Amino acid sequence: MSVSFADIEAAAARLAGHAAETPLIESPALNDRLGCRVLIKAETLQRAGAFKFRGAYNRLVQLEGEEKRRGVVAFSSGNHAQGVALAAKLLGMPALIVMPSDAPAVKVAATRGYGADVLLYDRLTEDREAIAAKVAAERAAVVVPAFDDPHIIAGQGTAGIELVRQAKALGANLDLFMAPVSGGGLLAGTSLAVRHLSPSTDVVGVEPTGFDDTAQSLANGERLEIKPTGRSYCDALESPAPGKIVFPILRKTVSGMADVTDAEVAEAMRYAYTTLKLVVEPGGSVCLAALLAGKVPLARPGSTVAIVLSGANVDPAFYAQVLAGEA
Template sequence: MSTLEMIEAAADRLHGHVRETPLLTSPFLDELAGRRVLVKPECLQHTGSFKFRGAWSAISALNAKELKRGVIAYSSGNHAQGVALAATRHGISSVIIMPLDAPQLKIDNTRALGGEVVLYDRANESREEIGEALANERGLTLIRPYDEPLVIAGQGTTGLELARQAAELDVDRGDVLVCCGGGGLTSGIALALEGHAPGLRARPCEPEGFDDVKRSLATGQIQNNNAAAGNICDAILTPQPGDITFPILKRLCGPGLSVTEEEAMRAMALAFLRLKIVLEPGGAVSLASALFRKDEIEGDAVIVVASGGNTDAEVFGKALEFLT
């Protein structure tokens, strides 16, 4: 189980290797949300998402024998790129299992960063089964995308930064909205906030129709999504919360929030217009929640973790159409 101590240890290993992302503000977004909005743009992180934090945390903790054998991961794209780059910078090999329908940009980037890409059909095949089989066959260490303590610890460093930055801006109470798939980022941030900013409350944000975490928190039991694909927010489409992440989410998080695809696209457009940053749909659901679910949010200020910006030009172009 991940702990605050593991997150703080991960922060030491990550020091000098990850970017500390800022908190951005815009009076235009404040007006739309009806409160102060602080946006932490993890789209500015190495590889364009927070996933590099968890990948570096896990790989940097491997022993010499494990490093020599190499690593394997499965991902729709952001964890893939994070693991590929972290592995390359450690001088080791990486195999990445990715869905056939992942954005081409993410597939191309993963290969360019040094990963060997293995494609699969996520509607009919199990990435977990493929990953376990290849790991056993080649002797690789599997770096899971969210249900892995060292990965959660790395993602939790986002929360350490956020807690310090919020304190500097005199924000000590309020909701912290986090884009959520399997819950690695959300649970890591929740643990960091518990230790360093207990007045801030993490809340998972998801696309409608794939809101398994929201439903799981509401019922107290892990709920599944009925489909594995079929939403533009590809980065956060997971079957269900993780076995490791859900107990943390259940103990520490506030109720989940969910938004439509259109609202995620509108948030992308507004992030570009008002903050001058590029978000992908799955990385924009937290901002969309702040702007379009404001009656479900508490406090005079809300913090938004914009988790990633790896979007294809075509999708980004469609998002910008909402500005006209």
């Protein structure tokens, strides 16, 4: 299975009037600090608070008849859960989401608030994919993966089409594009779109330190699955391996990778709040964190860099600790 630019264009047509066209914003203070022009795609302002709504809606809107009546099952730590739940609500179909019991409470509450059923599991002892498959079989429902699905990838790619068009309207030629990486659906979709519309633009993915499965896979030329020894602040970016559909795309489109520590993520979240006036969750802030920490050699002085702030769904108590410098 593959994904083409035409698939992303078709997804954009389906999403028109349903997904928000999020702004591409610029901060003179950030530009001055980094010595380059930084354009920020604020997917924090997307419906359900993250880019995930794009892929979820593009997948669900193509269901019809019995599939629509029986509904969908998904597994997610939060943002995909909310995207699927909202898309299902808008399209009038049932949804059940398998979520880890330690997922941020704000994400669980929002998922339920969109009308989805939530089934909690222990991420240390249980297999979420197996649980989702069992429930889907019982309900004869469609499983909606978080990233390794061509319709999901195409939906996420619509953010890339918007970004390039918005950058051109600002008179900007993109030297570098950056996106967060977990399973790789966002990076795959947006990098396809960006490289199609702006072939000379380099692409960098950013992962949490200790969860660099995509970087290791790209370096070795094959998909690798890592076994993390701890957790990250970036609960949304803890996939142990890039997707099977995703990985061949990333091999063609990605120029480099970077990783960021929890401390660097927390600093980026504080910077986003104090300077950019944006609420950004840990996983959504990794590209900003990498730039602020000087971890992206391709972000050269005088260059134009576009980054995705991918989500705003942060636990309030944890966010307060971050802003107070206690995390």
